[in-house]
Amino acid sequence: MQKNNFTEFLIEKGLFLTAIFSIIMILIIILFILIEGFPAIQEYGFLNFIFGMNWAPSEGEFGVFPMIIGSICVTLLSLLMAVPLSLLCAIFMAEVAPNNVKKFLKPTIETLSGIPSVVYGFFGLIVLVPIMRETFGGTGFSMFTASLILTVMVLPTIISISQDALKAVPNEYREASLGLGATSWQTIKNIIFPAALPGIITAIILGMGRAIGETLAVIMVAGNVALVPNSIFSPLRTLTSNIALEIGYATGIHHNALFGTAIVLFLIIIILLLVANYMQHKYKIDAGSGYL
Amino acid sequence: MNRIEVKDLNVYFGDAHILKNINTEIPKNTVTALIGPSGCGKSTFLRTINRMNDLIPSFRKEGDIILDEEDIYSPKYDVASLRKKVGMVFQKPNPFPKSIFENVAYGLKVHGIDDKDFLHQQVEESLKAAALWGEVEDKLDNSAMSLSGGQQQRLCIARTIANNPEVILMDEPCSALDPISTTKIEDLIHKLKNDYTIIIVTHNMQQATRVSKYTSFFLNGEIIESNLTDKLFIEPKVKKTEEYITGRFG
CATH class of the missing domain: 1.10.3720.10 (MetI-like)
Known part of the structure; x- marks a missing residue:
C-alpha cells in the first residue's frame, strides 16, 4: 500500500511538472518578446506603431x-x-x-x-x-x-x-x-x-x-x-x-x-x-x- | 384485418444469418409484444419493419414485408414516407439537443409543414397524447435535455405521434427507466393502442402480459411461438416457450 501511494504521488507530481514546464516555456517566450519589443513601441508611440501607415526602417518609420x-x-x-x-x-x-x-x-x-x-x-x-x-x-x-x-x-x-x-x-x-x-x-x-x-x-x-x-x-x-x-x-x-x-x-x-x-x-x-x-x-x- | 404481413423473411448481416424464415402477421390497432433472450433477433426484426437496417452496409434480406398491401422493400417504395408511417421509439431516450417544441415539430418540419399555427396545434395534441403536456406546457422552449429520462422517453413518443404514423415500433422503451416512469409509459401504450398498431420488444415478461394482446417468442432468429398473450403465457404449446417464460433460461 505504502509503495503504491508513493508511486501515485510521483506520477501526480510528475504530470504536474510537465504541465507547468510547458506553461513556463510559453511565459518565458512571451516575456522575451515583450522585453525586446517594448522599447520600439515606447519610442515610436503605441498608436503610431499600430496605426502608422509607413514602414521604412531606414528612415526610422515603424508603422505596422x-x-x-x-x-x-x-x-x-x-x-x-x-x-x-x-x-x-x-x-x-x-x-x-x-x-x-x-x-x-x-x-x-x-x-x-x-x-x-x-x-x-x-x-x-x-x-x-x-x-x-x-x-x-x-x-x-x-x-x-x-x-x-x-x-x-x-x-x-x-x-x-x-x-x-x-x-x-x-x-x-x-x-x-x-x-x-x-x-x-x-x-x-x-x-x-x-x-x-x-x-x-x-x-x-x-x-x-x-x-x-x-x-x-x-x-x-x-x-x-x-x-x-x-x-x-x-x-x-x-x-x-x-x-x-x-x-x-x-x-x-x-x-x-x-x-x-x-x-x-x-x-x-x-x-x-x-x-x-x-x-x-x-x-x-x-x-x-x-x-x- | 392485418396491418403487416411478413413472408419467409430471412435477414443476414454479412455471413451471419440473423432472422430465419419469419412468417407472421401483425394485426391492426393492437399491441404485439416480441419476447426472447438477448441476441435472438427481436430488435433486428423490428428494425427491418421501418428499414432502419438499411443503414448497415452488410445488411441483406430475403422474403417480403407487406404493409397495407404494399411491399415496403420494393424499389419504388419511398423510405422516408415509410418511416413517417412506421414510427420508432428507441431503447435509450434520444431527444434532439433542441427545445421541447422543436423536438415534437421536427418530423412535421422535415415533411414540409411550416404553418406556425398548425405546428403549435399538432405539438400540443401530440404532447397531450403522450401524457406529457401538463408537465411541459409552460416550458416548451426549454431544452429537451432538461427533462428526466421518463419525460424524455414520452417526448420521443410524442415526437413519433406528431408524424401521425400508423405503426409504432418500440424497442425496449422502458429498459432505461425507473418503475414509475415505466408505469406511465405502459399506461400510455394502453391509451395509444386504439389508434395505432404497436409492436413492442421487451425483456420484461410482466410488461408483455400487461400491455400486449399478442406475443411472439423469438429464439435464435426464429419465431418459436405466436399467440394471444394470455394463451401464450398460460398454456404455451412449445416446450422452449414454457422454459423461457418460467425463467429456466434466457
Missing part, C-alpha cells in the same frame, strides 16, 4: 498598420475559401462516403498536412504566380495567390477536426431523425451539423491560427510590399513575413520594432481566440446541452 491589414485580409480570404470547401468535405467523409472511398481520402488529406510549407510556397511561386500574372495581370504576387496557397494549407486542419466533431455526434440522433422519415441531408443539416458546431468552430479557429501564423509560403508568393492592399490582386506583407524578412539584418530600434510586430500578432491572436471562445460557448448553449 499595412501588415496588420495584410495578415487579416489574407487570413480571412483564405478562410472564406477553405471553410465551405473543408466543411463539405468533412461532411462527405463523416456521413456520406462509403468505407473504401474513406480509406483513400483520409490518408490523402493527412498527407496534405505533412507537406512542408516551403514546398507549398515553391509550388505557388513556380505554378500559381505565372498563372495569376497571365490571368489577372500585374506581377502575380498578390493577396489572392497567397490566400489560395493558405487555403490548401488549412484544409487538412479544418477537415480532420470537424470530421471528428461530426463523428462524435451520438448515433442516436442520426437514428432518431432518420426514424422520423427525414432524409440523410435533412438529418445532416438539421441535427448532425448543429450538434457538431462547437467542434467545427474549434476546427475553424485552429485553421485560422495556421493561416495567420504561416510565414514562409506567404513570403514566397505575396509580394511583400509594406502597403495596405487596395484589391485582392495587390501584393501585401503580413506581420509574420515582416519579421522573417528583416530580422536577419535588423539592429537597434529596427530589431525592437520587429519584436513589436510579434507583440501585435500576439494580441490579434488573443482577440481572435476570445471571439472564438465566445462563439463556441454561445452555440453550445443554443445546441441545448454540453454533451460535446
Whole structure:
C-alpha cells in the first residue's frame, strides 16, 4: 500500500511538472518578446506603431498598420475559401462516403498536412504566380495567390477536426431523425451539423491560427510590399513575413520594432481566440446541452 | 384485418444469418409484444419493419414485408414516407439537443409543414397524447435535455405521434427507466393502442402480459411461438416457450 501511494504521488507530481514546464516555456517566450519589443513601441508611440501607415526602417518609420491589414485580409480570404470547401468535405467523409472511398481520402488529406510549407510556397511561386500574372495581370504576387496557397494549407486542419466533431455526434440522433422519415441531408443539416458546431468552430479557429501564423509560403508568393492592399490582386506583407524578412539584418530600434510586430500578432491572436471562445460557448448553449 | 404481413423473411448481416424464415402477421390497432433472450433477433426484426437496417452496409434480406398491401422493400417504395408511417421509439431516450417544441415539430418540419399555427396545434395534441403536456406546457422552449429520462422517453413518443404514423415500433422503451416512469409509459401504450398498431420488444415478461394482446417468442432468429398473450403465457404449446417464460433460461 505504502509503495503504491508513493508511486501515485510521483506520477501526480510528475504530470504536474510537465504541465507547468510547458506553461513556463510559453511565459518565458512571451516575456522575451515583450522585453525586446517594448522599447520600439515606447519610442515610436503605441498608436503610431499600430496605426502608422509607413514602414521604412531606414528612415526610422515603424508603422505596422499595412501588415496588420495584410495578415487579416489574407487570413480571412483564405478562410472564406477553405471553410465551405473543408466543411463539405468533412461532411462527405463523416456521413456520406462509403468505407473504401474513406480509406483513400483520409490518408490523402493527412498527407496534405505533412507537406512542408516551403514546398507549398515553391509550388505557388513556380505554378500559381505565372498563372495569376497571365490571368489577372500585374506581377502575380498578390493577396489572392497567397490566400489560395493558405487555403490548401488549412484544409487538412479544418477537415480532420470537424470530421471528428461530426463523428462524435451520438448515433442516436442520426437514428432518431432518420426514424422520423427525414432524409440523410435533412438529418445532416438539421441535427448532425448543429450538434457538431462547437467542434467545427474549434476546427475553424485552429485553421485560422495556421493561416495567420504561416510565414514562409506567404513570403514566397505575396509580394511583400509594406502597403495596405487596395484589391485582392495587390501584393501585401503580413506581420509574420515582416519579421522573417528583416530580422536577419535588423539592429537597434529596427530589431525592437520587429519584436513589436510579434507583440501585435500576439494580441490579434488573443482577440481572435476570445471571439472564438465566445462563439463556441454561445452555440453550445443554443445546441441545448454540453454533451460535446 | 392485418396491418403487416411478413413472408419467409430471412435477414443476414454479412455471413451471419440473423432472422430465419419469419412468417407472421401483425394485426391492426393492437399491441404485439416480441419476447426472447438477448441476441435472438427481436430488435433486428423490428428494425427491418421501418428499414432502419438499411443503414448497415452488410445488411441483406430475403422474403417480403407487406404493409397495407404494399411491399415496403420494393424499389419504388419511398423510405422516408415509410418511416413517417412506421414510427420508432428507441431503447435509450434520444431527444434532439433542441427545445421541447422543436423536438415534437421536427418530423412535421422535415415533411414540409411550416404553418406556425398548425405546428403549435399538432405539438400540443401530440404532447397531450403522450401524457406529457401538463408537465411541459409552460416550458416548451426549454431544452429537451432538461427533462428526466421518463419525460424524455414520452417526448420521443410524442415526437413519433406528431408524424401521425400508423405503426409504432418500440424497442425496449422502458429498459432505461425507473418503475414509475415505466408505469406511465405502459399506461400510455394502453391509451395509444386504439389508434395505432404497436409492436413492442421487451425483456420484461410482466410488461408483455400487461400491455400486449399478442406475443411472439423469438429464439435464435426464429419465431418459436405466436399467440394471444394470455394463451401464450398460460398454456404455451412449445416446450422452449414454457422454459423461457418460467425463467429456466434466457
